[in-house]
Amino acid sequence: MSKRIVIIGGGDAGTYTLEAIMKRKEDVAITLLKKDRYGSVSICGLPFALQGIYPLKDIELQEPEFFQSRGIDYRTLTEVTEINLEANSVTIQTGEELEYDYLVIATGSRPFIPSIPGVELEGVYTVKDMEDGERIEVAMNDPGVKNAVVIGAGTIALQVAVAFSKNNIKTTVTKPRPLILRSMLDPDIASKVQKKLEELEIRFILGKETVAIKGDGDVKSVLIGDTEVPADIVVACAGMRPNVDLAKEAGIEIGESGGIATDPFLHVKKGRGYIDNVYAAGDCVEVIDAITHRPRLSMLASTCVTQAKVISDNIFGDNSSFDPVLSPTVANIAGLQVGSVGITSETAKRYGMKVITGKKEKPTKPRYYPGRKSMLMKLLFDAYSERLVGAQIISEDQVADRIDELSIAIRSGMRARELRMMEKSFDPSVALHRDVMADAAEDALNV
Structure with a gap:
């Protein structure tokens, strides 16, 4: 009898795990469940599409039909509403229950949206998926859009700011802390990147809170400290948080960094023990830092690739373990x-x-x-x-x-x-x- 494997999530972690299992050419029945309507998408490529380097559609690397034609029960526009660990099943929004022999939780992350008055206005966007990219692309190509504000100063935020600048949109980058790329670079190195972007006439307002997004239906300006900045488009790009609600509701343990706690084999934990047939991978998982030996998050595609191999190996009895991470990171910014x-x-x-x-x-x-x-x-x-x-x-x-x-x-x-x-x-x-x-x-x- 074939092994029934259910994967929740079709981002990098879910896709890499699916591909790692497919390579085994074993007798398995795989079901992948994801909320959006696209197949395998490289979200890291989204800012460069907005910069005009290639069409946005190119970041969909494989359409759903690619997997479906290979015998995968690949379901888009499908939301898992419950994980039943005792019954070895998941329930989707239609009420259908799917039983599994092995479950992989790859629910990814969601944007952190600051509690700012006006964040619900038309013209305020996040950068979490292909549909976000489509909406931003339409907005930035509107001839009436002259000013943009990017809330956040990580790599994706800065790359989006570059996209606006290339499109002749006057752009301001802001964050409450005084430093850009804080999790990646020391201030003396990060300042060189900021100088490069300032040469492109990207403005920085750092170390001040975003007080409000103003407008009447559509966004018109952003109040940063006591400075009001004109804005026809606002992108909230202030970091990501692990998407662990589904796991938490199932009683799965969440670690101190906010990600799902696992053992070195990526089994999830409930109560005092780890569950041998339930794994977690990707942005939703807590990992151990190889230098500090403390729990942390590692929201990188390269981390997902390794985790996918570990999970696939362990499902088929090869006993692989996931090592503490160094999280090597690179980015092209202007x-x-x-x-x-x-x-x-x-x-x-x-x-x-x-x-x-x-x-x-x-x-x-x-x-x-x-x-x-x-x-x-x-x-x-x-x-x-x-x-x-x-x-x-x-x-x-x-x-x-x-x-x-x-x-x-x-x-x-x-x-x-x-x-x-x-x-x-x-x-x-x-x-x-x-x-x-x-x-x-x-x-x-x-x-």
């Missing part, structure tokens, strides 16, 4: 590539960790080679062991490979002295013979 892995100085301070830092900015190619770019790298080391615990990079050149390299360095326990002496490849067309990473490590040792 042509400036930003990367981070491990902890920031703020995180170190929060957990009482003493760190030494080294920083260096230099070209990525020799001075005689045309088209060279600058790269700024900051490395954080534990002050006692000198082990690498964090890294931050900004450059117009390739950053992702560097962040992945530094992720491996952290995992392997490399120290500042080892990075300073590390052999690096050299060709004037692609690299310097004296690398920025070695210089940043040496700077930390001098401290």
Whole structure:
């Protein structure tokens, strides 16, 4: 008899888990249930579609029919209203009950919408799914839209701000805290990104509360502190929260970070024990940080990919476990590539960790080679062991490979002295013979 597997959610975690199970070519009956009408969608690609780099429709990577034609019971516009752990079943909005042998909870996250008067006005949007993208695209292409306000200053918020700026919409970015990209970069690095965006005439009002969104039916302005900013469109992009209501109602334990608590095999917990046939993955799940060893969230597609493999392996008896995370992160913001892995100085301070830092900015190619770019790298080391615990990079050149390299360095326990002496490849067309990473490590040792 085939194994009945039900997946709740069709975002990255649900889709990657579905694909990992399909690759096994085992005798299974898979049902995937998702609320919206689209198939597999890359939401991270949405801001670049709004910037005009490619059509918005291109971020739907696979339509529902792709999975349905392969024997998957792939249901869109379907909401799960209840999980019954005792009966091994879920109930959908029509009242139909679906039994399972294995359940995967991949309910994702939802936008944090600040409690601001006027947030319900027409012209106020979030950035959570394809339909949000469609609405924003229509609004920003309206010739009457001249001013925009983005509430939030994370990567998606800044990329949306760039989209508005490219569309000749006067744009203001605001948040209550005084720093942008706070979870990713130290202030001295983040300030370089802000300067780049200010050169595009994107205005920043930081460290002030958004008091109200004003308008009569349609949004007209936003009151930030005591400054009233004209706005024809507002995007609330102030972060995401784990979507755990369904799990919580079923009695599944929620961790201190707000995500679903799991064991290393990604089994969910109810009461004192973990449930062998119920898993959770993605934005809705609490993970353990590899540096601080404390619970946290890791809302990254790369995290979902690994979790999907773990769940698929365990369903078929291969006993995989999910390791603590480093959450390597990269983003392209107005042509400036930003990367981070491990902890920031703020995180170190929060957990009482003493760190030494080294920083260096230099070209990525020799001075005689045309088209060279600058790269700024900051490395954080534990002050006692000198082990690498964090890294931050900004450059117009390739950053992702560097962040992945530094992720491996952290995992392997490399120290500042080892990075300073590390052999690096050299060709004037692609690299310097004296690398920025070695210089940043040496700077930390001098401290």
